[in-house]
Amino acid sequence: MSDNYSYRRRTLKKNLPRFFQYLILIFAALFIIVPIVMIIFGALKTRGEFITHPYTIPIPPNWENFAKVLSMPIFWSMLRNSLLVMLAATAGVVIISSMAAFVFSRMKFRGQSIVLNFLTLGLMFPITIAILPVYLVVRQIGLTNNLLGVVLVQMAFQLSICIIILRTSFESVPYELQEAAYIDGCSTFGFFWRILLPLSRPALAAIASLTMVTSWNDLLVPLVLIDKNSLWTLPLGTMQFQGEYGVNLALVAAFVTLSAVPAVIFYLLAERQLVSGLTAGALKG
């Protein structure tokens, strides 16, 4: 085998699969993006255009639907509520699950695996099937019609997966580091606060992003816990909006598009963090 031949073989081998790779990637990307583009196109049409030509390119674009949605005070109040709930739930989940994950990854105690299994029950009992009893509990505490009730429930159901991800990530921090820290006079808490958490920043960002997405998109909990329109969150509003303007698909499309924008922005900001964060966690599960 001459060098030349082997080189040509290599480039061919490299380029032919690459061609197929792009083919597959482009196909997959189209599969993902066409539905989204469709909805954005729809939002840029008038009601009548949407019904007569639902899937053509909107020329000229009609911005009225967006203007109409943005001029609704309820849209802004829902946006605010969604943001509030999301930030509070995320902060809560990050704090509480990192505390728990710390214990599971760095300490030993009797019954540890039982407690850990207990805390992963959340993966097996999704909120969908627990909603009625959960509602009862929240009522007993007096937190219906209160965004806090939504926050606490969302937190509780998000803890399991976050603890699992964080625990594995914490475990990947070398034990030697802990030893060294202790020898240097660092306390348990000091190690947790000053060494472990900063080192696990990507994993924390990852669980934060997951919680954000889940909270942002949650429909059932706010639906059941909130009566007052002034406390509605966006997904609730979307359902409501579809019930209300279901026949005006163009307007629904505009609403849907606008309500998705914040989530997409978070994601774009967090994407890099997510990948590297999950690298540290989740994977050794």
Place this chain on the structure above:
Amino acid sequence: MREFRKIMVFTVLVTFMVSMLFIGTSCKQKAVAPQTTAAKPVTITWWHIQTADAEKALWQSLADEYMAAHPNVTIEITVLANENFKTKLTTVMQSNTPPDIFQSWGGGEMNEYAKAGLLKDITANLDSGGWRDTFSPGALGAYSFEGRNYGVPRDMGMVGFWYNKELFTKAGIDNPPTTWTELLKDVKMLKNAGITPIAVGEGDKWPGAFWWEYLATRIGGQAAFDAAYSRKGAFTDAPFVEAGNKIKELVALKPFQNGFLGATQNDDAASMGNGKSAMDLMGQWAPGTYNDSSADKKGLGDKLGWFPFPTVEGGAGNPTDALGGGNGFIVGKNAPPEAVDFLKYISSVDSQIAQAKINLSVPVVKGAEGGLTDPLLKIVQQGTAAAKYFQLYYDQAMPPAVGSVVNDSVQGLFAGTLTPEKAAQQIENSAAKEIK
């Protein structure tokens, strides 16, 4: 032990944060309550499902007027889309805290609430001052259970065929059908003309159930349903099986729009409103939905016609017997007296006329008929009033569990996965279990 303190402080802080959230809010709620002065402030919670702009605005304006006249009353309105309303109502009912006034279709579901003691008995209110006499008795009856009244109707109408006159003419049909045989013939003619004869949103299930229930009413009359419901007879009796056979006949002609099994009522309305299907068996709200779903928002206009459900040859039912139902408001058990007063206010003739004007309600209060401007809705209103026997939709007339089995089973008939006998048997099984 500085370290120990740090851990303590940190955890206590977190736990405190969580617990503060619990306590902090419950305190707030208590702090607002005691403010007793001259007229005791009262809050009325009101849940309705009118999400369309004009309708929502009408209810809001009535509430505003009432609050202006009664400064001590605050009315908190919650508007919910239909599906959301059902989910939410179930949860509050389950926790024993019904809203003060809320949407109801009367019948079986309301009876369940009444049985569980979740509703306020307003029989005495209706009897005093002649309030009762303002309503048409049939409509009011849907909101009573074992002789006690728990709410009032605002709307009642019969189901019938809405059809596109232009498409009928195009297929060479001069007059709408009056018998089942004629209907089947017309379906064939429409098909031959390349027109989709019937739109049905069978994904929602209840639109198809209308067919089966109407057929049973035409074939068996009042006697058949009364017998089955009182458990002297059964839903496996001949009329109910025969109704299934008729549906089988119809389905065999493939008269429905493409994808009807997964279609919703909105799809059905779009098909009618844009002139793609020729007829639709639907209630009094149909024209409004057609208008909304058409490209120009105008719907079919003059092209829209209405005819009653055809008779079935040899059937025991009276041709004027009607299947239908409507909407109303019922009163939750914790409602203050002001809530009943407010309910009276929104059921006044004036309010009913206003509702009729925007086609929100086919009125049930005497003297409000004039508010109807749509000639077809007038026909529906008159047909409803003239019906000797008014059959409430089965899913309202019977307990929710049975109603839901009716809808599911009829969907099976439409899909061809159930035989008429099997469908009737399923319904009978559920009725035997639930109706005692």
Place this chain on the structure above:
Amino acid sequence: MKTTSVSEDVVALSRKAGSARRLQDKLTIVLFLLPAIVLFSIFLVYPIFQSVYYSLFSWKGFGPAVDFIGLDNFKHILTDRIFLKSVGNGLLIVVLSLTIQLPLSLVLALMVRRNLRGRAFFRMIFFIPYVLSEVITGIIWLILYNPDPAYGFINALLTRIPGFEPQAWLGDTRTVMLALFVVVTWKYFGFHMLLYLAGLQSIPPEIEEAALIDGVNERQMITYITIPLIRSTIRTSVYLSVLGSLQVFALVWIMTKGGPVNASEVMSTYMYRFTFERFEFGYGSAVAIVMLLISLIFSLVYQRLVRQKIT
């Protein structure tokens, strides 16, 4: 604690500090777990116990539960044809996810991980559906699947092919599950791709480079080196995918409500129907418990299997 590499002195030193630390540690354990356990007990465990309790009654959901019927609800569930169908549909989604969705995610993750022009772009695109809510996803796909080619993009596209009749994808008992699975894949494959990407990133590049230099071709490298190295990621992804598939709810409820004629019924829509449409709260609770048990059994078996493989 590993002490082998530490000198004798240090060991002694740390022992001395040890007893104080042990007390501290105990406190840390208790206090750090407390918030999680409290939240969990209130909003998860207590509801589970309540569901277990109500599952023993024939109860409409309001008023006191008095009609105790023992395990009758469970007997009913396990013999109900429609429930069994819903389990079957759940398993179908599980199987399709494991055989199509996850491999697809893995292949795409392998493609976009490095040295590919535009990989950032593709990565961004692939993950967008995951951040869209189920409500939004459902609405979008309902429009796309509309049987009338004048409204539904998919039929509009396919009817360009001569002889193709427009299909009611969601309205046909034969196609509805497949149509739903397409949406499930659309929505969730990005999440699994992300997991794989993260796993792949933790592989030191030298290992693969060395293999390539040794004359291993790319396919061999991926099968024999790359994939074994991310085995733990795959395990996690399979675990989450199976649980997620068994619990899928919102998408199905929004798009088909389990119809037509129960063709797309899954366990959670079945439960929801009984609780919210038929007011059979006791029965619904029993379904919830059955779902919990199925997930629990799967978890236990899976963990055992996986652990055996490692050791």
